Each structure stands twice: as C-alpha cells, then as structure tokens.
Amino acid sequence: MPGISFGREMGGDAKRFASRVDDALLGQDVYGPVGLFEASAAEQGPRGCGSVECTGGWTRPWRSKKRPIFEGHWGCSGRCVLAMVRAAMRRETGDRRAVTETAGSHRHRVPLGLVMLAQGWITHPQLKAALQAQRQSGSGRIGDWLVSECGLEAEQVTRGLSVQWSCPVLSTEGFSAQAMALVMPQRFVQEFGMVPLRVAGGRLLYLGCDDRLNASVAYAVEQMTGLKVESGLVDGVQLTAAKANLLNADAVQTNLEAVADEDSLAARMTAILEHRQPLAARLVRLHQYYWLRLWLESGTRGLAGSLPRSTEDMQDCLFTVGSAA
Ligand SMILES: [Zn+2]
Numbered sequence: 001m002p003g004i005s006f007g008r009e010m011g012g013d014a015k016r017f018a019s020r021v022d023d024a025l026l027g028q029d030v031y032g033p034v035g036l037f038e039a040s041a042a043e044q045g046p047r048g049c050g051s052v053e054c055t056g057g058w059t060r061p062w063r064s065k066k067r068p069i070f071e072g073h074w075g076c077s078g079r080c081v082l083a084m085v086r087a088a089m090r091r092e093t094g095d096r097r098a099v100t101e102t103a104g105s106h107r108h109r110v111p112l113g114l115v116m117l118a119q120g121w122i123t124h125p126q127l128k129a130a131l132q133a134q135r136q137s138g139s140g141r142i143g144d145w146l147v148s149e150c151g152l153e154a155e156q157v158t159r160g161l162s163v164q165w166s167c168p169v170l171s172t173e174g175f176s177a178q179a180m181a182l183v184m185p186q187r188f189v190q191e192f193g194m195v196p197l198r199v200a201g202g203r204l205l206y207l208g209c210d211d212r213l214n215a216s217v218a219y220a221v222e223q224m225t226g227l228k229v230e231s232g233l234v235d236g237v238q239l240t241a242a243k244a245n246l247l248n249a250d251a252v253q254t255n256l257e258a259v260a261d262e263d264s265l266a267a268r269m270t271a272i273l274e275h276r277q278p279l280a281a282r283l284v285r286l287h288q289y290y291w292l293r294l295w296l297e298s299g300t301r302g303l304a305g306s307l308p309r310s311t312e313d314m315q316d317c318l319f320t321v322g323s324a325a
Contacts, residue, residue, distance in 0.1 A: 036072050036226065036280050036306050049073075051080035052087070067277040075273075082270040085283070089266060092285035109164055113142050116160040126150040141211065154235060161211070162233045170208045170232035174198045177245035182308045184221055185254045185316050186247055188286065192217045194231065195243050199304045203227055208234035208242070220286040224293060226305035252293075252308060254316040265290060265319055272317060280306070292317040 048065065049056070050073020059076045068075060071088060075081035113131065116122045122130075130145040143157035162169045175197050183196035183205070194217040197206040205227040207218055213231045222229040234242075259265045269292055273281060278294040280301075285291070294315040295301060295308070302309040 036282055049076035049080050051075060051083040053083040054080050064277065067279060068273045068281065069279055070273055070281045071283070072280075078270060078274050081273050082266060085269050085273070086266050088283040089262065089290070092283060092290070111142070112157075112160055112164050113146075115164045116146070116156075119160065119163060121156055121160060122146060122150065122152065126152075143211075154237065158210070158233050158235050165213050165233065167213060168230070168232040170197060170206055170234050172197060172208070172234060172238045172242045175242050175245075177242070177249040179307075180242075181246050181249035181251045182302070182311065182314075183225065184217075185291065185318055186251045187254065187256070187318065188217060188289075188291075189243060189246060192287075194218070195234070195239055195246060196221070197234070197242070199227065199307070202304045205229050205304070207231045208239055210234055210236040210239040216286055220284045220291065223284045224282055224291065225307050227307070250311050252311050252314040252316045254318060256318045256320075258320045260322065262321060265321055268319070269317070276315065278315075282306070288320050290319040290321070292319070 050070070054076060063076070065074070068081060070081060070084050073084060075084055110118075113122070113127045117124065117127055126146065126149075130142055130149050133145045133149045134140055134142055143161065146152045146157060147154055158169055180196040180198070189195055192214045193211065194207045194209050194214050197208045199205050205221065205225060207221065207229055209231070210233065213233075215231075218229045218231045221227075257268065259268055269283070269290075272292065272294070276294055276296060278296050279298055280295040281292065283290060283292050294317070295306070296313040296315060300308055300310075300313045308314045
C-alpha cells in the first residue's frame with residue numbers, strides 16, 4: 001500500500017496516519033485485493049489496529065489478533081471496527097462517488113434511432129415507422145420496433161447501441177454461470193441488468209448488458225473484485241440466456257436488511273464484522289445499496305482478483321437505508 005515505503009522511517013502513529021491520509025486521498029484505489037487480504041501489522045500502529053481513532057487502550061486478552069479484518073485493517077475493539085466502518089461509509093457517500101454516478105447516469109446520449117440513421121443502417125422512412133409504432137403502442141424500445149417493424153437484425157441494433165454507448169459488442173462465449181454467479185449479488189444482476197460474462201487474463205472482468213450500460217455497477221464491481229471491468233453490449237437473446245443460467249446457479253449467501261439511518265447501518269455492519277470475524281471484508285455502495293462482502297476463512301479467494309473461489313465461507317450483506325428500498 002502507498003505510505004509503506006516512507007512509513008518505515010516513521011514512528012507508529014505517524015505511519016498509521018500517513019497510511020490513512022493516503023487512503024483518504026486515493027479513495028478506493030488503494031484497496032486492491034492485496035490490501036484487502038494481507039493486513040500486515042507492520043503497516044499500522046504498534047498494536048496493529050487500523051482505526052485512526054484508536055486510543056491504543058486495553059484490548060481484551062482473548063480477542064483474536066488476526067480477525068476481524070475490514071478493508072485490510074484489523075480492529076482492536078468493536079469501537080475501532082465501528083470507526084473503520086464509518087470511515088468507509090464516508091468514502092462511499094463522498095463527492096468522488098457522486099461524481100462517478102452522475103457521469104454514469106446523466107451523460108447526454110444521441111438517440112439510438114439517430115445513431116443508426118447516421119451510420120446509414122436505417123433509412124428515414126424506417127425510423128419514422130418504428131417511432132410511430134412505438135408511439136402507438138406506448139411502450140417498447142426503439143431498437144425492438146426497428147426489428148419487428150422494419151425487419152432489422154437484432155445484431156444491427158446491438159451494434160447501434162454499442163456506437164451510442166461507445167462500448168464494445170461482447171459475446172457470451174466462455175461464460176460460466178457458476179463462476180460468474182460469485183461476482184455480485186443476484187439482486188444486482190436482476191435489478192441493474194448488468195451480467196458478468198467472464199474473466200480474461202486473470203485481471204479483466206467483462207460485464208454485459210443488452211440495452212444501457214450502468215457505469216455505477218461497473219465501478220462497484222471493480223472496487224469489490226479488484227479487477228479491471230470492461231462493459232459492453234450483448235445481443236439480447238444471448239444475454240437473457242446467460243442471465244437465466246446465472247440466476248439459477250449458486251450465489252454467495254446474501255442477506256438483505258433495511259435499516260433506519262446511517263448510524264444504525266454503521267452499528268449493524270460493525271456487529272456483523274464482530275460476530276462473523278472475517279479474514280477480509282469490503283464495503284461498496286451501489287445506488288441505494290450498501291454492499292458488505294465477507295471472506296470468512298482463508299482459501300475463499302479465487303484465482304482472479306478478490307473473486308470468491310466458491311460460495312463456501314462467503315457472505316454478502318446488502319443494506320438499504322431509510323425508505324430507499
Ligand atoms: Zn484500536
């Protein structure tokens with residue numbers, strides 16, 4: 001982690017402070033899978049606690065020195081775990097996150113019909129016919145109407161969408177439902193329409209959708225897995241089949257809870273960390289959800305990034321705050 005190189009010359013408190021300042025400056029970037037899993041007491045204060053607010057007080061003699069680990073740091077007490085959780089929540093609700101979400105969801109896009117027209121893939125009369133059909137029915141996507149009313153191939157519409165979103169067209173070749181079901185909670189796949197497709201070269205994860213990219217999902221998955229995420233458009237039929245298989249596969253056990261406010265959320269997550277004593281844990285926010293993932297034992301980490309090896313000894317906790325559900 002950043003801060004280690006110059007941290008060696010510093011005293012414990014200064015070292016710990018430097019490391020936390022780096023964390024604050026760099027946000028999520030410091031939390032690769034290495035930082036997530038290999039908490040080293042040498043990186044932190046003399047007692048190894050990861051909380052900046054740690055008063056270095058008395059730790060109960062029976063408390064494990066190896067667990068719980070939250071985002072690469074051990075907490076010496078429930079109080080210190082709570083402080084670490086609160087810091088992570090601040091990061092996840094920070095400006096940086098807001099900027100990412102805005103950039104992802106509100107960027108101006110040229111309508112698909114105009115994109116296809118500009119590419120010369122449809123004619124004016126075709127677009128007019130599709131728009132009219134859409135208006136009359138009062139529903140349906142323009143791409144679907146172009147297929148049903150104008151005889152376009154679905155593949156052409158997918159290509160049009162990829163131009164609209166400036167992203168590649170992906171296929172479901174090499175898709176393993178069982179492996180991909182471990183990437184994120186099924187609820188996200190159902191709700192946001194982004195389907196994990198495959199890992200390439202052990203570092204790159206492909207996410208596919210058939211309609212609109214969700215940059216926030218890609219960002220959240222990137223933070224949670226430590227993998228670089230590339231999103232693209234997938235033909236609707238292929239994607240629907242992949243999604244159905246994924247939703248049928250075994251997923252990491254997921255609990256969904258609604259909490260009243262941010263204070264209750266911090267307390268609840270701390271209680272879970274204290275109770276389950278994970279060897280690694282990470283918090284990521286995605287739209288209305290806080291997603292806390294726990295790696296409960298060693299050997300839970302798979303071959304790529306921090307992706308789980310299987311569902312065993314893994315736990316996902318999803319939270320909504322207030323009436324956000
Ligand atoms: Zn502490």
